[in-house]
């Protein structure tokens with residue numbers, strides 16, 4: 177059983193998509209092992225996306241991620257890291273496959289509705305960034 181970190185980003189929350197996205201995860205058979213709504217400040221968003229600190233979009237990305245509330249979740253299931261990435265679709269919604277969350281709902285490559293961990297090591301770091309072990313249902 178694998179775990180991944182999912183975030184419904186500020187644009188997803190503002191567009192009223194929390195329910196739609198959670199429903200999609202449940203339909204896919206993912207177990208929600210932890211969930212909360214938070215509003216990150218700039219420093220917290222920078223810490224989360226530290227891996228991208230040298231990218232040209234780092235400043236505007238972290239402005240965006242701290243622009244409103246987000247829903248953070250730990251999803252659990254077989255191969256959930258890869259399966260969640262498939263449901264999300266490509267980073268750029270213009271390149272995302274039909275039926276993916278980003279294709280259906282995202283405005284552009286930066287404001288793309290959802291985050292999902294991309295590998296077991298990043299999932300571990302990202303889950304521990306938001307949740308302690310007592311907050312994750314076993």
Ligand code: DAT
Pocket residue numbers: 228233237266267285286287288290291292294
């Ligand atoms: P993903 O979220 O698909 O894992 P990533 O890790 O490469 O994509 O980038 C993290 C976020 O940074 C992404 O969700 C949106 C933003 N981003 C990525 N590439 C970008 C670009 N070329 N211009 C603006 N924002 C970008």
Ligand code: MG
Pocket residue numbers: 292294
């Ligand atoms: Mg990524």
